[in-house]
Amino acid sequence: MKNEILDLTKKLISIESVGSNEKKLQEIINAVKKELNGFTIEEFSSNKKPSILVYSGKSRPKKFKVILNGHLDVVAGNAKQFIPFEKDGKLYGRGAIDMKGGAAVEIVLFKKLSRLLPYPIGLQLVTDEEIGGYNGTQHQIKQGVRADFVIAAEPTDYGINNKAKGIIWVNVKATGVAAHGAYQWRGESAILKMKKALDMIEKKYPVLTKEQWRTSINIAKIETSNVTFNKVPDNCEMKLDVRFIPEDWNSIKKTLSKMFPSMELEYQSFEPPQLTDENNEYVKLLKQSVKVITHSPPKIISKHGGSDIRHYNGIHVNGVTCGPVGEGLHGDCEWVLIKSLDTYYKILELFFTKLKTK
């Protein structure tokens, strides 16, 4: 088992499946299709991003019990990183931990287990997670792919990541009254109006100076169309990057409207946060499985940035990320601990076997 996973991880690393390289994305999908020969493979494509959904039955169930989700795309790396090598029990290479190692475990486990389980499981492999997952995971969801629970094998050192912040990008527009700069009383400065809004942001959402689990607002840009000295500006606009915790999910838009009562709010994007209850029965079972295999309870992790799981949470399907041990994701020295691939396999195997008896 160990060698099968290791060999497959190496094979996947050696394909330069950087998000922008359409040819390589298709090549890696073709490679995993070969691995999964004999199973039903549904192929999807959206904006030239291929993805597949694999299962053992003839037709797709209305709802899988569990979907194993993995992304095969990687961020760019130097040429050497696409030649995997082993050193001191670690496998080095681009995507080793994020997340070709985890994906290889999912593939090998799916091959071995899916036909033996008394419930349907799906294997979802996509190629655009690093750039948002809209044309992979979200595209498949739009095509009706559903599950009770989803596990993505992102790097967590066997921890369970059940929360991540959501993202709002919004333009806030203040309007004033233009006047000659020497006759201020005839106008109303939009910049000064904006200053009040800035003070309010600083008070309500002070800048994070260390890692903290709370909503934050980054003021990304402030501008006015005014270009002369002698004019009271009648417009001012700022761009806000709001990172909100799931606990603020229902209230955040209202809070923003209240903070800027006389201004126009133009929402550019709204990314739901990730949230799955720690006491969800699947999460509990996964926790138990990690504890039995690794002899210590997993950390429950809140993350500042989301994964493809957020697309499921967005339609109220529960899911978490949980994966093997490694470091250096997106860096020059990415590695996965080889024996953690085997351990991760055993965790998932126990999870699925126990799920059977319920």
Ligand SMILES: [Zn+2]
């Ligand atoms: Zn990843």
